[in-house]
Amino acid sequence: MPMWGGRRSGARAGGDDGRPYERLLRSRVGRGAAALCAGALPALAFPAPALWWFAFVALVPWLLLIRSAGTGGRAAVDGWLGGTGFMLAVHHWLMPSLHVFILVLAALLGLLWAPWGLLVSRLLSGSPSVPRAVAAIAVVPSGWLMIELVRSWEGLGGPWGLLGASQWQVPLALRTASVGGVWLLSLGVVAVNTVLTVLIALPAARRAAGACAVAGAVAVGVIAVWAPRPEETGRTRIAVVQPGVVDGPGSVERRFARSEQLTRELAGREVDLVVWGESSVGVDLSRSPGTADRLAALSRLVGADLLVNMDARRTDGPHSAGIYKSAVLVGPQGPTGDRYDKMRLVPFGEYVPARGVLGWATSVGKAAGEDRLRGTEPVVMDVPGAGGLRVGPLVCFESAFPDMSRQLVRDGAQLLVAQSSTSTFQHSWAPAQHASLAALRAAETGRPMVHATLTGVSAAYGPRGERVGAPIGTDAAGAAVYDMPLSRGTTLYVRLGAWPVYGALAVLAVFFGAAGVRAVRTPAPKPPEGSARTAGGSPGRPGR
Known part of the structure; x- marks a missing residue:
């Protein structure tokens, strides 16, 4: 059967191919479009739509589509195209910066789902069989988690859009x-x-x-009571200082002056720390x-x-000038x-991987003209x-990496702070989604977290991931003071780390190991009577 085409055995006689959607899914273009759209659906669970409940049903159309593939090759293509749709949907706000290059990146990352x-x-x-269907409930999520683990590598773009982050x-x-963290x-x-899907x-x-x-x-209920x-x-x-959008010539100095003005307004408010956003100082x-x-004078004024x-x-x-x-x-x-140098950099945004090969990306988008250096x-x-x-400070998309905040808490951090700048993506889903990550990091570590940006969304979360005060949106500038609860104690995630990943690896190892054993024990089918090879004969010759 061709990978995309072919008539199903249940097709009606007389040239009628059945229902319209069945004809659509049997066409190359139709099935490909369906896979792209099905893969993109989970993006609606993240901010800005924030339909968190939709995450629990969003994969069902994709799973049903793959189930109907008929061949392994077609299933792999459905997985690849669905993954491409998912990557495009959760990163669509990068299109103004990467242009057509985002299609290439999405298609390459989508291969992880094949x-x-x-x-x-x-x-x-x-x-x-019933045992196989039940096994799917453990194995399919474990396979998905391996994809999230691989694409969480900084060089592949980092853990933006992990499905659990929608909650x-x-x-x-x-x-x-x-x-167990976002995993x-x-x-x-x-x-x-x-x-x-099974139901x-x-x-x-x-x-x-x-x-x-x-x-x-029941397990979730036990977690809720016992954790x-x-x-x-x-x-x-x-206090968080958000100067807002400052564009045009001299924007660096004008942004600094605006931040100075907002910080002066904090005098007499008895704050313990004032946080500015990423790239708030250009020298x-x-x-x-x-x-x-000038900054020291502000510190004395505010106290x-x-x-x-x-x-x-x-x-x-730490290594060289740059x-x-x-x-x-x-x-x-x-x-x-006290100074922390950002360790994990944004591919293309702050450096171009293999610049000698991919340097052309700077001519079609807003890729970094010069590689930043890392701490x-x-x-x-x-x-x-x-x-x-x-x-414990983090810079920009480092707040997406759960292991970084975990390490800071293990090193003694009582408060996590992420300094960010999403001004390039001001009117997209990115600012709200970025701010939401702080809630997860706070809940994972049991420590409060502040997300401070230049242009919004700035927000604060308590040690259980609960919101503290009101966020500063992308349409506002100002200085907000958050009364942050401090905490002690160690969460299981801080103690044990990404143990669900290891559990998923064990599930997959058992599954593939059992499949291998079955393959070895299953005898090869015997040739039918009268076939070319019979007892005492040789291929192509009748036996004597």
Whole structure:
């Protein structure tokens, strides 16, 4: 049968191919379009649409489509095109920067879903046995998690759009994140979609699937009751300064002046720390004493240290001279010496991978003209003016990496701070989605987190992932003060790390191991009587 075409055995005689949607799915273009659209559906669960509940059903059309593939090759193509649609949907706001190059990247990353398509087809196609259908409820989510793990590598764009991140505003989900991080949430979301697919398409396995669903609900209930909760130990007042959109000539200095003005308005409000966004300072403070003095004067006026962010060329970098993005703590006497250099950089946005080969990307989009340099280790800063508050800084999309915030908390951070700038994507879904990640990081680690940006969305979340105060949206500029609860105690995620990933690897290892054993034990089919090869004969000759 051709990969995309071919008449199903149930097609009607007389040239009638059945229902219109069946004819559509048997055409090359129609099936490809269906796969792209089905893969894109889960994007609606993320901000800005924020239809969190939709994540639990969004994969069902895609799973049903793969189930109907008929051949392994077609299932792999359905997986690839669906993955391409998903990547385009969750990163569509990059189109103004990358232009046509985003299509290439989405198609390449979409290949990660081709093996997943084969896996889904192997488990759910045709009329699988009840044990095979039940196995799918564990194996299909495990396969999805492997895709999320691979594409979480910084060089492939990082963990933006992990399916579990869509549940950032659901209290029960945030409790679950404290146990197994965003990884456990992704497993759960895909498992629910798989159960629904079995209930819809496999009547013989409905009772078993229902039992799995009940067992899963009981497990979630146990998590909600049993998972340790952070214990509040006090409060700290954190101010976020968001200067808003400042464009045109001299924008760097005008943005700095606007941030100065907003910071002065904090005088007398008894804040413990003032946080500016990413790239809020366009010079190296160690070589610009005038700018350092202005910041020190602000610190004295407000009575609190300032955490600013330099996007500047330095001559004293950890490896070599170049442009670094650095979080710098400034006190009443100037920079305190605490500085964190961003470690994980945005591909194409801050460096071009294999620039000698892919440097042409700078001519078709807004890829980095010069590679930024990266820091070497995480830093926990002590803030003297805040009673010894220990702050763990992250820069930009580093807040998407759960392992980074986990490491900062293990190093003693009491407050997580992400400094970001999404001004390039001001009127897209990106700012709201980026801010939502702080809720997950807070819930995973049991530590409060502040997300401070230049142009919004700026927000703050408590140690259970709950929102603190009102966010500053993309249509506003100002300075907001957040009364942040501090906490102590260690979540299971901080203790154990990404254990759901290891569990998923074990599930896949058992599944493929069992499949290999069955393949070895299954005898090869015997040739029928009268075939070319018979006992005592040789190929092509009759036996004697």
